[in-house]
Amino acid sequence: MGPAIQAKENKILVLATESCAYPGADSVGQAHSSYPANVYILRVKAPVLFPERFYLDCFAKGIAGIIVMSCGEECPYDGAYHALARRLDRVYQTMKAQEIDIRRLRLTAICTVCNRAFLNEVNQMNELVQTLISAGHA
Amino acid sequence: MTQDKKNDNATAPRIGVYICHCGGNISDHVDVDAVRRQIERMPGVAVARTNMFMCSDPGQAAIAEDLQNGTVDRVVVASCAPSLHEATFRNAIRRAGANPYIYEHVNIREQVSWVHHGETATAKAADLVAAAAAKAGLLKPLTPIRVPATRHATVIGGGVAGLSAARDLAARGIPVALVEKSSYLGGQLARLDRIAPTGERATDLVRELAGAVLEHPDIAVYTDTQVVGCDGYIGNFKLTLRRQAADALIGAQADDIPPAGIRPTGPSAAERQETALETGAIILATGFRSYQPRRGEYGFGEYAPVLTLPALIEKMARQAHQGPLLQIDGRPIRSVAMIHCVGSRQIPGIHTEDEEGRLNEYCSRTCCTATLNAADRIRREHPGTRVYELYRDIRTYGRGQEDLYEQAARNGVVFLRFEPDQEPRVTAADPDDGFALKIQVTDTLTFGETLDVPADLVVLATGMEPNDVSDLVEMMKLPVGTDRFLLEVHPKLRPVEMPVGGIFVAGTCQAPFDVGETCNAAGAAAVKAAAMLTEGHVELDPFVAEVDTARCQGNGACVEACLNPGALNLVEMQIDGQTVQRARVTPALCLGCGACVAVCPTNAIDVCGMTLRQYEAMVDAIVAGPAAAETV
Numbered sequence: 001m002g003p004a005i006q007a008k009e010n011k012i013l014v015l016a017t018e019s020c021a022y023p024g025a026d027s028v029g030q031a032h033s034s035y036p037a038n039v040y041i042l043r044v045k046a047p048v049l050f051p052e053r054f055y056l057d058c059f060a061k062g063i064a065g066i067i068v069m070s071c072g073e074e075c076p077y078d079g080a081y082h083a084l085a086r087r088l089d090r091v092y093q094t095m096k097a098q099e100i101d102i103r104r105l106r107l108t109a110i111c112t113v114c115n116r117a118f119l120n121e122v123n124q125m126n127e128l129v130q131t132l133i134s135a136g137h138a
Numbered sequence: 139m140t141q142d143k144k145n146d147n148a149t150a151p152r153i154g155v156y157i158c159h160c161g162g163n164i165s166d167h168v169d170v171d172a173v174r175r176q177i178e179r180m181p182g183v184a185v186a187r188t189n190m191f192m193c194s195d196p197g198q199a200a201i202a203e204d205l206q207n208g209t210v211d212r213v214v215v216a217s218c219a220p221s222l223h224e225a226t227f228r229n230a231i232r233r234a235g236a237n238p239y240i241y242e243h244v245n246i247r248e249q250v251s252w253v254h255h256g257e258t259a260t261a262k263a264a265d266l267v268a269a270a271a272a273k274a275g276l277l278k279p280l281t282p283i284r285v286p287a288t289r290h291a292t293v294i295g296g297g298v299a300g301l302s303a304a305r306d307l308a309a310r311g312i313p314v315a316l317v318e319k320s321s322y323l324g325g326q327l328a329r330l331d332r333i334a335p336t337g338e339r340a341t342d343l344v345r346e347l348a349g350a351v352l353e354h355p356d357i358a359v360y361t362d363t364q365v366v367g368c369d370g371y372i373g374n375f376k377l378t379l380r381r382q383a384a385d386a387l388i389g390a391q392a393d394d395i396p397p398a399g400i401r402p403t404g405p406s407a408a409e410r411q412e413t414a415l416e417t418g419a420i421i422l423a424t425g426f427r428s429y430q431p432r433r434g435e436y437g438f439g440e441y442a443p444v445l446t447l448p449a450l451i452e453k454m455a456r457q458a459h460q461g462p463l464l465q466i467d468g469r470p471i472r473s474v475a476m477i478h479c480v481g482s483r484q485i486p487g488i489h490t491e492d493e494e495g496r497l498n499e500y501c502s503r504t505c506c507t508a509t510l511n512a513a514d515r516i517r518r519e520h521p522g523t524r525v526y527e528l529y530r531d532i533r534t535y536g537r538g539q540e541d542l543y544e545q546a547a548r549n550g551v552v553f554l555r556f557e558p559d560q561e562p563r564v565t566a567a568d569p570d571d572g573f574a575l576k577i578q579v580t581d582t583l584t585f586g587e588t589l590d591v592p593a594d595l596v597v598l599a600t601g602m603e604p605n606d607v608s609d610l611v612e613m614m615k616l617p618v619g620t621d622r623f624l625l626e627v628h629p630k631l632r633p634v635e636m637p638v639g640g641i642f643v644a645g646t647c648q649a650p651f652d653v654g655e656t657c658n659a660a661g662a663a664a665v666k667a668a669a670m671l672t673e674g675h676v677e678l679d680p681f682v683a684e685v686d687t688a689r690c691q692g693n694g695a696c697v698e699a700c701l702n703p704g705a706l707n708l709v710e711m712q713i714d715g716q717t718v719q720r721a722r723v724t725p726a727l728c729l730g731c732g733a734c735v736a737v738c739p740t741n742a743i744d745v746c747g748m749t750l751r752q753y754e755a756m757v758d759a760i761v762a763g764p765a766a767a768e769t770v
Contacts (some may be wrong), residue, residue, distance in 0.1 A: 077731040
């Protein structure tokens with residue numbers, strides 16, 4: 001796990017699709033369900049936009065964890081989800097080569113009403129980054 | 139609250155940041171003034187202001203004034219979810235004479251103040267606003283894509299909502315296709331007898347509406363037909379219609395068959411098994427179904443005299459008779475017990491979930507009045523029949539409906555109130571009692587007395603459930619609420635619009651409505667659709683790919699990665715006197731997904747309004763926060 005986390009404040013980045021996961025996060029807010037405040041949600045049309053280096057740069061800048069919240073098979077852009085999954089596979093390979101804990105990057109599908117799934121994902125990622133940091137990988 | 143700041147470089151972006159209190163929704167948990175103080179020190183931020191309601195006229199006027207007097211040329215608003223007010227602020231910017239795409243929205247309500255509290259909420263809000271300001275500094279004016287819109291609308295569902303919407307659209311000169319999967323028009327309304335509280339005949343309303351639709355030359359009615367395919371986008375949808383029973387209507391005569399509705403005369407508009415339809419707007423009016431009690435729920439399915447309210451209404455309409463006692467299926471009814479809230483207002487831990495683990499936690503809103511209407515009518519027409527209403531709460535919320543409650547009480551309807559965790563128990567009566575059933579109920583109106591109500595008939599006031607439209611939901615990528623009804627963009631601000639542009643919702647597929655509310659919703663949806671189509675074109679957001687030909691080397695990776703064939707092509711062009719190949723975008727076909735962006739080895743292609751560089755700037759700001767940014 002080598003130079004795993006150089007995070008400053010354990011910040012977690014969520015790339016949330018505008019048609020599924022972002023309104024899903026809003027739904028969590030409408031339910032007033034709390035989650036850690038170190039979770040930062042960026043609205044994206046489709047995360048397939050981001051090249052491999054974007055994720056690696058984020059880690060290098062100090063982002064502790066990244067959750068790609070896609071629409072999964074429900075993606076309105078036919079073929080985007082599979083292209084994204086293939087790209088993240090390549091990112092994982094690079095992360096392994098650079099001894100970055102691959103659990104810090106997660107691909108998941110969140111729908112507009114997936115409140116529980118959203119909370120599970122962000123809480124699990126938060127536990128992970130806290131564990132990695134307290135274990136001395138910060 | 140005003141903190142103007144001179145900008146040394148006149149060509150650098152001048153960002154205005156506007157932070158909303160949302161009347162306390164945000165400022166109860168986020169110190170908006172502390173956020174403002176941090177943000178106004180960021181480089182590029184010319185002004186930072188707060189307002190109790192940024193979406194109010196004064197809030198929007200503050201933005202317009204700053205734009206018009208040249209204080210700012212980029213705008214960031216930190217408020218609620220962008221689904222609610224992003225369009226509001228873009229329009230405010232447009233009205234102020236500026237380009238609406240120099241705008242970035244920050245969600246500090248649903249994603250901050252409603253989920254975090256105290257200092258962490260304020261710190262996170264400041265980080266997000268800083269990220270938005272960082273992106274805003276890189277925004278540039280864009281031009282919307284204008285595409286022609288097909289002057290035609292399709293209404294899916296031939297109930298009262300669909301009929302109303304089709305009639306209203308056609309009245310505004312919009313040709314309409316009305317698609318109904320059954321053979322009949324009228325929907326659930328046609329199954330009713332008289333409508334509470336006015337007493338009008340439902341069949342009269344259905345006849346009037348269906349007649350207007352069938353006679354209108356601009357409305358094509360497709361009965362026995364379902365939508366099985368949907369492609370395209372706002373203004374330019376391509377639907378595939380499939381007839382389910384090709385011969386059902388051919389040669390059919392006008393046939394008014396209550397309670398199933400109006401069956402159109404002659405052949406359906408669909409002449410073939412499958413029909414391709416080009417349409418500019420879609421109105422979903424797919425309606426509801428009545429809750430079907432599970433076997434054993436209040437004796438349903440176990441005892442023949444246990445009926446649902448719709449079944450009672452149908453039987454009373456078909457078996458109309460005079461006499462002191464109500465008769466159902468030839469049996470005199472001396473006593474009837476009507477149980478409210480069956481399949482509505484279900485409570486986790488108390489009520490039994492369906493086979494898919496779902497409960498109907500919502501109020502169906504119409505059943506109280508419908509039950510009172512039936513009870514009062516029984517008492518008026520058959521005064522020898524006793525009527526007991528067993529209820530949790532009486533919700534007669536509409537005009538004239540409370541009067542119906544009082545009238546029923548005056549006419550001798552007996553009310554018993556039970557708690558949800560002490561539901562009435564329906565069992566077979568002792569043969570000596572002379573009644574078929576007895577209902578044991580603990581009545582909170584009489585200090586918790588437990589009573590046995592004898593009954594020849596038990597009527598369950600069943601609630602509404604949305605019809606299963608999972609095929610349309612899948613096909614059109616529509617959002618559905620936890621209650622399984624279709625989910626509009628906003629219940630107050632955009633109540634008949636779906637998030638998918640050009641698709642509208644009307645009636646009880648959205649929520650439990652009564653007939654009047656359904657017609658209101660249908661009228662609103664029709665007007666929205668007509669307003670959109672009357673222009674003859676629609677404007678699409680310009681968030682599509684754009685090629686930097688100076689960087690493009692024409693290697694074609696973007697064309698290969700493109701998810702919509704035809705949106706990206708390699709074309710020959712002259713650059714510096716040489717013929718070279720470069721990528722070219724067809725904006726109307728580009729999905730804006732960005733699949734091309736990630737694969738370009740020279741970073742020569744990006745999505746307007748959401749470039750990779752802008753995302754990188756946002757990440758930088760999130761990592762650094764506003765305090766660090768001000769030292770940059």
